[in-house]
Each structure stands twice: as structure tokens, then as C-alpha cells.
Amino acid sequence: MLGPGDVRALAAALRLRPTKQLGQNFVTDANTIRRIARAAEVGEQDTVLEVGPGLGSLTLALLPRARHLTAVEIDDTLAAALPATLAARLPHLTDRFTLVHADALRLTPDELPGPPPDALVANLPYNVAVPVLLHLLEGLPSLRRALVMVQSEVADRLSASPGTKSYGVPTVKAAWYAEARRAGAVGRTVFWPQPNVDSALVSLTRREPPATTAGRAEVFAVVDAAFAQRRKTLRAALAGWAGSPAAAEAACAAAGVSPQARGESLTVHDFARLAEARPSPPAAAPRRRRPDPDPS
Structure with missing residues (x-):
């Protein structure tokens, strides 16, 4: 696990300045990471896709649980550093890990080596959370479930019921692919840098789209x-x-x-x-x- 000191030390070594443009807010609380890993219910038969692994906090918690983990990272510096972090802390598990240096908004199945992923676990960047989620659900039909951390307001929208204030376009489009529910709140104090909003976990379970002749x-x-x-x-x-x-x-x-x-x-x-x-x-x-x- 990476604690607050580890996160800041890694960032300093990489001369990394988190950017709002890429939605970079790193979780520094080990208990929160453990909680996310437990809620994801990743098992030894699961092939996991993680989007935006950042410095590797969640990656380190998921890798020992999974059959294989593929992390998709858009940032050049973070993509270059993550394999070394895993090699230093979990050297006996590096054969279970693959890094894909790519933009998740444009990710295609051909870019993912090995067996297709069946679980998505991610701390999604706030500014593109819904587009990334919908793109992956559409482009990767092998995904049977997901646990994503998003802005609390977005979590409300994804899991809303018809007739409520939060019900809208993200709700309906996510419902085309999956059943969504809130899986817990995450306070802003567990992040570095600290965001101006609270976060929440959303659990999604794949289901068949409505039976319709319309596309x-x-x-x-x-x-x-x-x-x-x-x-x-x-x-x-x-x-x-x-x-x-x-x-x-x-x-x-x-x-x-x-x-x-x-x-x-x-x-x-x-x-x-x-x-x-x-x-x-x-x-x-x-x-x-x-x-x-x-x-x-």
C-alpha cells in the first residue's frame, strides 16, 4: 500500500504536479484503498481493467487478488513509472500485470493483450468519468461488472431512479448496459491534492439491453x-x-x-x-x- 508519505515521495521523485486537466487526485489513505478492493470483489479468476492507475495505490491492492490486471494510463510520466513501482513492491506478481499507455476514451479491444477483461475497477477522472464509463461498457462487452469512484453528484446521477432530481441522460444511458447502485461515500480528505467535492463508489452489473428493434x-x-x-x-x-x-x-x-x-x-x-x-x-x-x- 502507498501511504501519504509514499505518494508524495513518488510524486516528488517524478517531479509530478497533478493536473486538473487529467483529473489527477491520488488516494493517500490505505484504508480507503482496502475498502475499494474489497467492494470490487475481485477474485483469482478475474481479469481486471483499471483506468487511471496513477501512482499505483489501487493497483497494488488489486493485483494480488486478480488473475491478471491491465492498467490503462494516459499520462506519460505515470505510465513510465508504474511498472517500476510494482516491481519494487510486488516483484513476484509482475507477470500478472500489463500496462497500456493510452487514452481510455479511445481504447479498443485490440489494444488489450491477453484475455478480455471481465471487471472494471477505477478511480475515474471527474471531468471524463461518464464518457469513459459508457465508452468502455460499449466497446468491451466482456465487462460483466464494474466498481468506479466518481464525483458524488455523478454517482447520484448514475444510480438515480426515474422521477428523481438526479435522473437524467447519464442514468438512462448507463441503464442500457447495466444496473447501477451507489456502493458507498468517499470523503475528499483521503485525496492528494484534495478536491473541492466529495466522491462515491458506484457498482454496475451488466445486463442485456432492452429488447428492441431500434439501435x-x-x-x-x-x-x-x-x-x-x-x-x-x-x-x-x-x-x-x-x-x-x-x-x-x-x-x-x-x-x-x-x-x-x-x-x-x-x-x-x-x-x-x-x-x-x-x-x-x-x-x-x-x-x-x-x-x-x-x-x-
Whole structure:
């Protein structure tokens, strides 16, 4: 484990200055790290993906539990230093570890060596937490579960129920892939540097997406439209998406959803039915061919 002194010593040796741009806030409390590792329920058969390992605090706790751990790090300095940290502290387990120096927002399965990961455990950077999570759930269908630490407000959004204030686009899009629940709070004092917000753990368990003839992109398009004007009813909010308020009302009727409802009252299954019911755009009228000019 890395304590506060270890974290600061490593950072000083690397001349590292944590940046807000990369969301770098390192956990310095060993008890918090142990708690995250326990909550992740990683076992000896699990292939784990860790995003943003930083200086290696969580990596050191997960590696002895896992069959294999692949860490994805975007920062050049941290990516170069992490293997040496593990070699110094867990030399007998380095064969279980792989480092991928890449941007998790653009990560593809081809970049991950070995067996596909089945568990994601990560302290996600606050500024890209939701995009990274959704990208990985979409791009890595092998992931069966995840435990991520995010800003407390984001945790509320990911795990919210329909009809609540926190329910929104992140909730519905995450629900396409998985069932999410809050798994505990994390105070700001366990980080260096200390953030201005509290954090929380979110546990996600993969499930099948709604049975629908609409594609994921089509469902997400109606989700975005419904929440773009959150205070408006679906008849008004979906007018642009459907083509007109009347067409939006017709789509709602076909989907069994009230056109007077608002987006925050709908489940991901409701949005899938709406996507199926979207009216097709009218066919363009055929162009009339101009007569050839009179050659005479």
C-alpha cells in the first residue's frame, strides 16, 4: 500500500504536479484503498481493467487478488513509472500485470493483450468519468461488472431512479448496459491534492439491453432530445427529433407513453419504445428531368 508519505515521495521523485486537466487526485489513505478492493470483489479468476492507475495505490491492492490486471494510463510520466513501482513492491506478481499507455476514451479491444477483461475497477477522472464509463461498457462487452469512484453528484446521477432530481441522460444511458447502485461515500480528505467535492463508489452489473428493434444510437438520440429541454413535455421536447409536435405526440401514443410526461419519468425501456415509434421522414419528391434543349 502507498501511504501519504509514499505518494508524495513518488510524486516528488517524478517531479509530478497533478493536473486538473487529467483529473489527477491520488488516494493517500490505505484504508480507503482496502475498502475499494474489497467492494470490487475481485477474485483469482478475474481479469481486471483499471483506468487511471496513477501512482499505483489501487493497483497494488488489486493485483494480488486478480488473475491478471491491465492498467490503462494516459499520462506519460505515470505510465513510465508504474511498472517500476510494482516491481519494487510486488516483484513476484509482475507477470500478472500489463500496462497500456493510452487514452481510455479511445481504447479498443485490440489494444488489450491477453484475455478480455471481465471487471472494471477505477478511480475515474471527474471531468471524463461518464464518457469513459459508457465508452468502455460499449466497446468491451466482456465487462460483466464494474466498481468506479466518481464525483458524488455523478454517482447520484448514475444510480438515480426515474422521477428523481438526479435522473437524467447519464442514468438512462448507463441503464442500457447495466444496473447501477451507489456502493458507498468517499470523503475528499483521503485525496492528494484534495478536491473541492466529495466522491462515491458506484457498482454496475451488466445486463442485456432492452429488447428492441431500434439501435443503441437511435435510443440514445431520443434520450438526448428528451433531456435537452428538461422542463418541457415530451410533445414539445421531441418535436425536433420527430419532425413536429404532432409527430412527437403520435410517437408517444405508439410507444404507450404520455406526451404530457417529461423525460425524467421514463425508463430506458420507454425510450427504446419511443425510438421504435419514431416516424419515418417523408420521401423526397422525385426530381423532374429537364427536357433536352432543342438541337435546332
